Amino acid sequence: MTTGSRVVEALKPPTPDIGAVARGLIAVLAMSLLALAVGSGAAAVWAAGAGIVCASIALQDSPGGRVQLVAIVALQMGAAVFLGSLTSAYTVAFVIVVAVWCLGAGMQWALGNNAGLVAAAGTALLVIAPTDVPSATSVALPTLLTIAAGFVQAALVAVWPPQRWRTQSDALAWAYRSLAADARRIAADRDSPLEAAQLTWLRDAFADTQATRRPAAYHGGHRLPERLMGALLALRGSSGDERDRISHMLNDAAVALDAIAENKHNARREAEHALVRVDTAVMALKGPEGPAAQRFSKQLQEAAEFRFPDLLQPDVMNPLRAAMTEVRKHLTRTSPILRHAVRLSVAVALAVAADRFAPIAHGHWIALTVLFVLRPETAHTYTRCVGRVGGAAGGIVLASLVTTIWQPTGVIAAMLTVACLAITFWVVRFGYLATSAGVAAAVVFLLEIDTAAAGATVEDRLFSVVIGGGLAVVAHVVLPDHALTRLRQRAGELLKTEIDYAATVVRAFVHELDHPADAMSAAWQRAFRARAAFEAASGAARMDSRELRRWLRSYRAALNAVTSACTTLERSLPTQSPTTLTPDFITAVDDYVEALRGAPPNPALPWTVDVAALTAAEKNVRDRAGSLPGDIGAGRVLVSEIATITRSLVGIVPNREPTSAG
Structure with a gap:
């Protein structure tokens, strides 16, 4: 793949390591077969589900502590299975347990996207618990098998990393x-x-x-x-x-x-x-x-x-204290994390109650759909909710074609689950719609492992999915995010897309793109749509505050300056090959783009950039520009416009928007 192709593909999630995916999925299959041999079908579903979650976490990039992270996730999955198997037979108690668990799971998004998704997966294991009367064996064995499935994934990461x-x-x-x-x-x-x-x-x-x-x-x-x-x-x-x-x-x-x-x-x-x-x-x-x-x-x-990530952590409780401190920061009325937690708790509790009290066959799909759809996101909330519901419905239809004709259960269903997940890991880079379809199809086969709970028709599943999707949308309507929170998130999304546009144009100066016009046009279109959404959010917010109006003016002016600089760079794109530039200068520009793009923020925070890193990278570009030959005018233009972009971003990032409109 050429450098230009890598630049165009940079905004897509990376394809996981094939070997790591294969090892993780083989372990999932092995643990599900073991659970079927020594436990029940429900235990096999739980063990396979926990293995899938831990395998996915094991594939995430983390600077260290990967084994400990997977082990912690395994314990969380085990806790969900323990509570589910212990209380599922008692409907009222189960609904209360689900509501409380979901409140904590929703707050876990304060720790990051991965933590929030893990909490949602743990909740899914909780809500699919069968209504069997608990006994020592029916509670302890599935819990131990679930934890063991996660620990197997941790061992694979330790012994055989990607x-x-x-x-x-x-x-x-x-x-x-x-x-x-x-x-x-x-x-x-x-x-x-x-x-x-x-x-x-x-x-x-x-x-x-x-x-x-x-x-x-x-x-x-x-x-x-x-x-x-x-x-x-x-x-x-x-x-x-x-x-x-x-x-x-x-x-x-x-x-x-x-x-x-x-x-x-x-x-x-x-x-x-x-x-x-x-x-x-x-x-x-x-x-x-x-x-x-x-x-x-x-x-x-x-x-x-x-x-050594735990070098400065004298005891194991320090990370837990840090996590609790971060969660407590979001116990405020305007926090999008707290509002998401309340929405999730109420919606899932209602979904579980509908499953237990209403004559809905296989109604656990209602709660699963709510968990699948709800996110603490302000931008494109309803679009993405509907998109996830549509993707899930598509995946269910495809999987149901197989289950209707073949009716696989037990070992065959476990094998189909693993095969479907392998496809999902590959299509994840094509966006959330494809991912939604793949995950939903895998869940269909996963639930069919338990022979006692198998047999849902496509109509049963789709009916519950529509109810669950509607419940998730209604939860957003009844308890929306605070107006200024929505404005803040829209501003962050606009900043992110402007940064993507700037990064694409800057990279085009120092690397040969396969289709530079298409890449820059696509980046500009994303920025244009984000600007329209930002203006809509600002129009919906009350403008009684002079401070808020002043911030909006400065924010628009700064981003307009970034757009103007990018437009100038597009007009000045060099016709000669970037090989005429010095390697040191190209490296400095690559470092600047990396500092510009930053990393995904916490879901509760808007997108931002590291001002110190960006300023240092811009200075490095200026220093390396001194080695450019005097006849490379395009390089001088690039240095000048990079300075303009940096100055604009440095001016708006430290000055966050007001916290009240009045």
Whole structure:
């Protein structure tokens, strides 16, 4: 694939690693077969469902702690199964349990998209619980099998991570060993030459495998070693009384870097002890080298935290406390997370009550549809609700064609579930409609594993899906997001699309696109639609506040400046090949685009950019522009318009919109 094709595809979710998907799905099938052999059909459904959720989480990009994350998800799935199997036989108690669980599950979106989706999946396992009278075996065995299914996925991540992770891990290990050798060389001889260009291979490893939008902590994995190299170059010139102290500090830093690069069982302890010695040495520095040494020490800490996520967490309760603190921030009347949690709790509780009290066959699909449709999103709420319902209906129809003709249950249904999920992992990059269809089809086969609950017709499923979709839309109508919250989210969406437009145009200057006009036109169309939605939201908000009106004027002016700069860049696109530009300049522009695009925000927050990173990247572009030949006028235009884009974004991002209209 050419560079241009990668740019066009950058906004789509990356296709998961085929090997990792295959391993995860084989484990799902194995655990469902085991559950069928030693437990009930319901236990097999639960074990397969938990395995699917944990396999999906295992494929998500995270800078560290992947095994612990999957294990925590497994425990959450086990808790849902435990409560479901314990209370499902008692309808009133079950409805109350579902309502309370959904309230907590909705608040979990405050921790991020993945956390919210995991909570929704756990709720799905809860609402499909059969109405059997609980016993010690019927409660304990499914719970243990569910947790075991998740722990199997965690073990697979630990023993056999995806190829992309292995490639990046090997590249980082090589880079840190190289930096450790450089630190020892400088400690012994300050005049020893260093080749910063040797880290280019690391950048290539991440550029080829890293999508443009991953968690913020995962972004720019190659940048930290490059920053450490820059700090080493700054420390190389030290002299005077501090020379010996810096030499000792660099030797300790080399020990820490070697430990960060290793996978030994005692690497974490070695890194921790070495970092303590580095900090002690840095604190003792009093000369002009102090700031550079402090910066180097801080970067070492970041590298260690990247490698050992729990390095600065003395006990296991700290992450839980941090999560609770984040959730408590959203216990306010205007929070979209709290409103989503209330909507979810009420809608799912009503769906479960309808299933239990109304003569609706296989009515659990009502609650499943509500869980499938509801999100804490303000932009395109109703469009996406209807789209997800339509996608789910399409997937159900396709799966029902198979179940009507073949009527698979047990092992065959488990195999069809796995096959359907494999297709879903492939089509996820085509958008949420295709994903909705794939997931719904997989759920059809998943529920057919339990012979006692199988046999739903396509009419039964579609009738419940329509009711569930309508219930989700009504929940949004009855309890909408706050007007200013909607305006804030629309503003964030507009900012995101403007950033995408700017990033596409900027990349077109330094990389050859297959169809540059189509790529930029598509980006502009998205920005145009987002601007129309933003203006509609601003028109619906009360404009009694002078502060709000002033913010709207400044926001529009800043984004107009970004659009104007992009238009100028489009008119000035160079006709010659980007190969005439220097590699350093192209790298600096790529770094600027990465800093510009940022990472997906928390669902409760509007899209934003890292002002400090963006400013530093823009300065780097200006510095590298000095090496351009004088006859490359397009490069000068690019530098000038990048400065305009940065100035506009820096002006609006720190100044958030007012919190009240009056």
